[in-house]
Amino acid sequence: MDAFPSRRAVLAGLGALGALAACGDGGRTPLTAEGRSGGGEPGGALFPFAEAEKLNASLTWPASIGEPASKVTITVASHWEAAFLPRQEQFDLFFMRRHPTIEVRREVTPFAQFLQKYLAQAAGGSLPDIMYSHYSWVSAFVKQGVFLPLDDYAARQAGFAREDFTAPSLGYFERDGKLYGLPYDCGPKMLFYNKDLFDAAGMAYPTPSWTVEQMLAAAAELTRGKGGGRVFGMAGLPAPVADLTPTYLLAYGGRYLDATETACLIDQPGAVNALRPWFDLLHRYQAVPSAADAEAMKAEPFGIGRAAMGVHGSWTAPSLAATAKFRWAMTDMPSGPEGRFTSAVGSGFAITAGSGARDAAWIYLNELTSSAGQIFMWGSTGRGSPSRTSAWPSYLRSDLAPEGAGLLEKALTGYATNDGVIRQPAGPKVVSAATPTWDRIASGRIGLPEGLRKIRADVTPVLAENR
Numbered sequence: 001m002d003a004f005p006s007r008r009a010v011l012a013g014l015g016a017l018g019a020l021a022a023c024g025d026g027g028r029t030p031l032t033a034e035g036r037s038g039g040g041e042p043g044g045a046l047f048p049f050a051e052a053e054k055l056n057a058s059l060t061w062p063a064s065i066g067e068p069a070s071k072v073t074i075t076v077a078s079h080w081e082a083a084f085l086p087r088q089e090q091f092d093l094f095f096m097r098r099h100p101t102i103e104v105r106r107e108v109t110p111f112a113q114f115l116q117k118y119l120a121q122a123a124g125g126s127l128p129d130i131m132y133s134h135y136s137w138v139s140a141f142v143k144q145g146v147f148l149p150l151d152d153y154a155a156r157q158a159g160f161a162r163e164d165f166t167a168p169s170l171g172y173f174e175r176d177g178k179l180y181g182l183p184y185d186c187g188p189k190m191l192f193y194n195k196d197l198f199d200a201a202g203m204a205y206p207t208p209s210w211t212v213e214q215m216l217a218a219a220a221e222l223t224r225g226k227g228g229g230r231v232f233g234m235a236g237l238p239a240p241v242a243d244l245t246p247t248y249l250l251a252y253g254g255r256y257l258d259a260t261e262t263a264c265l266i267d268q269p270g271a272v273n274a275l276r277p278w279f280d281l282l283h284r285y286q287a288v289p290s291a292a293d294a295e296a297m298k299a300e301p302f303g304i305g306r307a308a309m310g311v312h313g314s315w316t317a318p319s320l321a322a323t324a325k326f327r328w329a330m331t332d333m334p335s336g337p338e339g340r341f342t343s344a345v346g347s348g349f350a351i352t353a354g355s356g357a358r359d360a361a362w363i364y365l366n367e368l369t370s371s372a373g374q375i376f377m378w379g380s381t382g383r384g385s386p387s388r389t390s391a392w393p394s395y396l397r398s399d400l401a402p403e404g405a406g407l408l409e410k411a412l413t414g415y416a417t418n419d420g421v422i423r424q425p426a427g428p429k430v431v432s433a434a435t436p437t438w439d440r441i442a443s444g445r446i447g448l449p450e451g452l453r454k455i456r457a458d459v460t461p462v463l464a465e466n467r
Contacts, residue, residue: 042089047381049090055380056094059372063158066359068101074357074364075128076349077107079114083322087381095367102360122146129355130365133181135172135345136242139425147180147350153362154179161390164371168344168418169387182369185378186346187314187385188408188416189247191215191334195327197222197231197308206309208332208407212251215309215334216277222308223287228296233287235302235310236294237278237442240266240434240455242427243343245420247311249274251336257459261424261466264459266434267452274336279441279448291443313345315384317402329403332411344416346387385412426465433458 043049080088085108092104107128109117115137121127122144133141141147154160162170169186173179193206201222206215219233238248245256254270257263265271282288289301302310303319305326311333320328333342349368351361367373374391378384382400385408386392392409395401422430434455441451 042086042093044086046083047087047090052087052090052376053094055376056090059375061098061372062160062366062370064099064363065153065156065158066362067099068357068360071101071103072357072360073103073105074130074355074360075105075107076364077109077114077118077128077131078349079109079111079132081110084318084381084383087377087383091368091373091377095364098367099360099363102363104364125354127352127354129357129361130349130351132347133173133350134347135183136422136427138172138180138350139175139423139427141350142175142180143425145353148353148355148358149178149180150182150351150362150365151179153366157362157366160366161371161388164388164390166344166387166389166412168412168416169346169348171418172346172421172423173348173350181348181350182365183346183348183387184369184374185315185348185384186344186387186412188344188411189243189311189313189333189342190330190404190408190411191309191332192302192312192316192320192328192330193309194302194305194307195329196305197326201308205329206331206334210331210334212277212334212336216281219281219287219309220285223285230293230306232289232293232301232307233285233309234281235289235300235307235312237282237288238275240438241431242422243345243420245422246341246343246417247333248278250341250417250420251334251338253338255420257420257422257430257463261422261426262463264430264456264463266459267449267456270338272449272452275452276448282442283444291439314408315346317405318381318383318400321382321400321402330407331404332407333415340415342411342416343421344412344418345421346385348387385409424466426462429462429465430459433462 041049043052078088088106092106096102096104114132118127118131127146154162165183166186169183173181173183191206195205198205203218203222222233223231225231238244249255249271252270252274254268254274255265256271258265282290289297297304297306301307302312303324333340349365351358351365355361368377371388371390374386374388375394378386379391379394380398382395382398386395396405396409437446437451437454437458440446441448
């Protein structure tokens with residue numbers, strides 16, 4: 001998952017799922033292990049090569065099935081930013097040493113352009129062997145026949161240990177009883193807070209005992225200043241995206257859509273009661289950046305120290321650790337009248353149905369998402385919440401794991417859920433249909449109850465696609 005992807009980038013990507021309209025190969029420029037732009041051993045100061053090599057040698061890697069007898073090249077598409085790419089380069093180098101007949105080529109595309117690019121390549125029949133997928137993209141790719149079912153490989157793979165994956169993670173890649181990809185991370189949304197701003201206000205830090213009402217009251221109190229120096233209590237409002245229900249609505253008994261994703265429930269009392277205090281925070285207390293404020297900042301408010309709190313995924317922690325110029329921590333999402341809930345969402349990789357090197361692609365994908373692979377890539381680096389339970393100890397021991405990292409594991413095994421996360425093919429169109437009116441509510445051009453009724457009216461025809 002991307003650290004602080006802009007709302008515009010996410011919505012633009014989701015909207016692109018509507019159709020495979022564009023054709024072409026997207027200007028593929030593979031990066032091979034031999035042709036690294038920097039040359040030499042990958043790693044740098046953040047991931048020293050000698051340490052990576054030692055860790056790689058200490059891990060137990062899965063046995064291979066279908067090892068190619070002659071040279072095979074596979075292309076792997078990801079969206080890693082420059083800071084993390086060296087770790088992927090290290091993994092690929094060690095993988096090729098273990099499997100000398102498999103050459104790995106990398107394609108790296110920024111998150112904001114990734115979906116559009118590969119939808120275009122799918123339309124043109126030109127896809128990599130393995131590609132990244134955000135949890136909210138899976139259904140559309142499966143419906144379009146882009147991803148290969150992996151059940152036969154998983155059944156034959158010794159030590160695959162399907163039960164080792166955390167409960168919410170694998171579900172995003174399952175459709176109609178088949179497995180179409182493997183998650184590498186699955187993390188909860190948590191409450192992040194700026195210690196410096198709390199200290200300056202003389203306020204106690206958030207605790208796991210907080211309620212939603214306490215959180216929002218604190219946000220109002222923490223808001224101060226004017227113009228370009230204004231500090232907001234909360235970084236942003238809920239948005240009508242795929243994980244709105246578990247992150248914000250379930251605590252009040254509300255839902256965005258019903259369980260079958262064929263009816264919109266956003267205007268029902270539970271959802272209205274959950275959302276009203278958030279919009280009050282914006283309209284009555286100006287404790288959340290307006291659209292104009294956000295545009296002027298040109299960055300995520302919490303990440304630049306302009307917001308005291310923010311609801312973010314666990315995967316934002318590495319970015320904050322690298323760039324934040326303030327002390328920060330995270331804690332549990334606050335509870336509501338119906339209990340404590342948050343979303344557990346993540347990403348993974350899938351083998352494309354048109355791959356000409358499926359066996360080699362499986363060997364790579366299985367190793368990347370194995371316990372060893374997750375320890376190497378995501379656990380030991382403090383990158384994010386591994387999707388395998390067995391990789392969690394390495395994450396919690398990592399020097400780069402954030403303060404409060406233990407709460408992430410407790411959330412995943414406790415109150416974090418994928419219940420209510422939109423997964424059906426119409427999901428991206430639902431988000432697109434709801435967003436214009438949602439923005440009108442935020443701007444005060446339409447009241448909350450009326451606006452939510454209009455969203456239901458706009459979304460309902462779209463849901464026919466799920467029937």
